[in-house]
Amino acid sequence: MHEQLEICIDKQLPVTDIIESSSRAIEEAPENVPAQQPRSTLPGVQENGPLELAILTGKKWATGRTISIGFRGGSASLRAKVEAVAKQWEQHANLTLDFGSDATGDIRIDFAPGGSWSYLGTDALSIPQADATMNYGWLTDTSTDDEIGRVVLHEFGHALSAIHEHQNPVADIPWDKPAVYAYYAGPPNNWSREVVDRNIFQRYSTTVTNHSAFDRDSIMLYAIPNQLTIGDYEVGWNRGLSDTDRAFMATIYPRTAPSAVELTVAPPYTQAAIGAPAEQDLFSFVVADAGQHRVETFGTTDVVMTLLGPDSLTAAVAEDDDGGAGPNAAITAQLAPGRYYARVRHYSATGSGTYEIGVRRIG
Incomplete structure (x- = not known):
C-alpha cells in the first residue's frame, strides 16, 4: 500500500x-x-x-x-x-x-x-x-x-x-x-x-x-x-x-419493537439458545405485585443479561455477567408492578450455545 x-x-x-x-x-x-x-x-x-x-x-x-x-x-x-x-x-x-x-x-x-x-x-x-x-x-x-x-x-x-x-x-x-x-x-x-x-x-x-x-x-x-x-x-x-x-x-436504532419470548414468574424455566454470533435474545414477564424477584440463566453457555423496565425497553434495571452458577447470569432486584424485559447475549461476540432462563419471586 x-x-x-x-x-x-x-x-x-x-x-x-x-x-x-x-x-x-x-x-x-x-x-x-x-x-x-x-x-x-x-x-x-x-x-x-x-x-x-x-x-x-x-x-x-x-x-x-x-x-x-x-x-x-x-x-x-x-x-x-x-x-x-x-x-x-x-x-x-x-x-x-x-x-x-x-x-x-x-x-x-x-x-x-x-x-x-x-x-x-x-x-x-x-x-x-x-x-x-x-x-x-x-x-x-x-x-x-x-x-x-x-x-x-x-x-x-x-x-x-x-x-x-x-x-x-x-x-x-x-x-x-x-x-x-x-x-x-x-x-x-x-x-x-x-x-x-x-x-x-x-x-x-x-x-x-x-x-x-x-x-x-x-x-x-x-x-x-x-x-x-x-x-x-x-x-x-x-x-x-x-x-x-x-x-x-x-x-x-430499531424501527420496530423486537418480539419477546414470554416468561412466567415461576418454574418451569424456558429453553433458549444463542444461535449465531452477536445474537441477542429478548424475554418478557409481568410483575403483578411489588416484591423481590430473581431472573437467572442455567447451563454451560457464558451469557450476559440486562434487565429492563418497568414498561420500557430502554430503562436498565441491572446487568450481570457471572452472578449465577458458573458462567450463568443472575439478577435479584426489588421490582414494582409492570412489564419487564430480559436481554441475553453471549459474553463472547463470536460465541453461541444453549441455556435456560427463568424468573421467580423470592420476597
Missing part, C-alpha cells in the same frame, strides 16, 4: 466534562445509563491487561430522533455531497438527519485544515455552540466522490456513536508496534506515541460497549498496511457500509 494513511483522531471531551456529558447522554436516551459501573471510569486507565478505553455511559441518540445539522464552511456543492452521503445512514438507523442552512445544530460541521474527526454520539451535546462537533479537514471541492463518500460515512458513523472498528474489544490485529509508532510519527499525522496508543492500540472495554464480532469490511475500519503488522495481514480501504454496519445500526 503506497498511499499515505490519514486517519481521524478520536475526538474526546476533556476529563472535566465527562460527568456532564454522561448526564446529557442519559437525558437523551435512558438506555445510555450503565447497568454496571465500568472497571475503570476515565479514558485510558490501565486495567488488568492491555489498555482499554472506558466510558461512563453509552452515547447513542434517542431512537426516532431528528438530529439537526449545520455547516460552518464549505461550498454549496461540497455541502450537498456531504449531506447526500450522510443520509445513507438513515436507511438503516431510525433517525432523521436534518441538514439546515445555518451554522447551528446538534451536529456542526466545519472544513478547517488539520484532519477529519467527529465527537462520538451525544458528546456533541456538550460542545459549546460556537465550536464544531465534526470536521472535514481533508475534503475540498477537488476531492473525489470516492474520498468524500468514504470519509463522510466514517465520521457520521462516529456521530451516531460507532467506535473505530480496530478498537473493537474483540479485534485481534497483529500490530507491529515499533513500525506503527514510526509510521504515524511522520506526516500527515505527526502523532506522538501517546496519540498512537490512544487511537490505534487501545480497545474499548467489553463492559461498556455494545459490539459485534470484528468486521474487516466495516466503514469504521481504516486501511491496515501489511508493513504495520506481523505476518501477512492487511486490510484495504473500505468505501461503503458493510452488512454488519447496516445490521448494527439497525439494532441500536
Whole structure:
C-alpha cells in the first residue's frame, strides 16, 4: 500500500466534562445509563491487561430522533455531497438527519485544515455552540466522490456513536508496534506515541460497549498496511457500509419493537439458545405485585443479561455477567408492578450455545 494513511483522531471531551456529558447522554436516551459501573471510569486507565478505553455511559441518540445539522464552511456543492452521503445512514438507523442552512445544530460541521474527526454520539451535546462537533479537514471541492463518500460515512458513523472498528474489544490485529509508532510519527499525522496508543492500540472495554464480532469490511475500519503488522495481514480501504454496519445500526436504532419470548414468574424455566454470533435474545414477564424477584440463566453457555423496565425497553434495571452458577447470569432486584424485559447475549461476540432462563419471586 503506497498511499499515505490519514486517519481521524478520536475526538474526546476533556476529563472535566465527562460527568456532564454522561448526564446529557442519559437525558437523551435512558438506555445510555450503565447497568454496571465500568472497571475503570476515565479514558485510558490501565486495567488488568492491555489498555482499554472506558466510558461512563453509552452515547447513542434517542431512537426516532431528528438530529439537526449545520455547516460552518464549505461550498454549496461540497455541502450537498456531504449531506447526500450522510443520509445513507438513515436507511438503516431510525433517525432523521436534518441538514439546515445555518451554522447551528446538534451536529456542526466545519472544513478547517488539520484532519477529519467527529465527537462520538451525544458528546456533541456538550460542545459549546460556537465550536464544531465534526470536521472535514481533508475534503475540498477537488476531492473525489470516492474520498468524500468514504470519509463522510466514517465520521457520521462516529456521530451516531460507532467506535473505530480496530478498537473493537474483540479485534485481534497483529500490530507491529515499533513500525506503527514510526509510521504515524511522520506526516500527515505527526502523532506522538501517546496519540498512537490512544487511537490505534487501545480497545474499548467489553463492559461498556455494545459490539459485534470484528468486521474487516466495516466503514469504521481504516486501511491496515501489511508493513504495520506481523505476518501477512492487511486490510484495504473500505468505501461503503458493510452488512454488519447496516445490521448494527439497525439494532441500536430499531424501527420496530423486537418480539419477546414470554416468561412466567415461576418454574418451569424456558429453553433458549444463542444461535449465531452477536445474537441477542429478548424475554418478557409481568410483575403483578411489588416484591423481590430473581431472573437467572442455567447451563454451560457464558451469557450476559440486562434487565429492563418497568414498561420500557430502554430503562436498565441491572446487568450481570457471572452472578449465577458458573458462567450463568443472575439478577435479584426489588421490582414494582409492570412489564419487564430480559436481554441475553453471549459474553463472547463470536460465541453461541444453549441455556435456560427463568424468573421467580423470592420476597
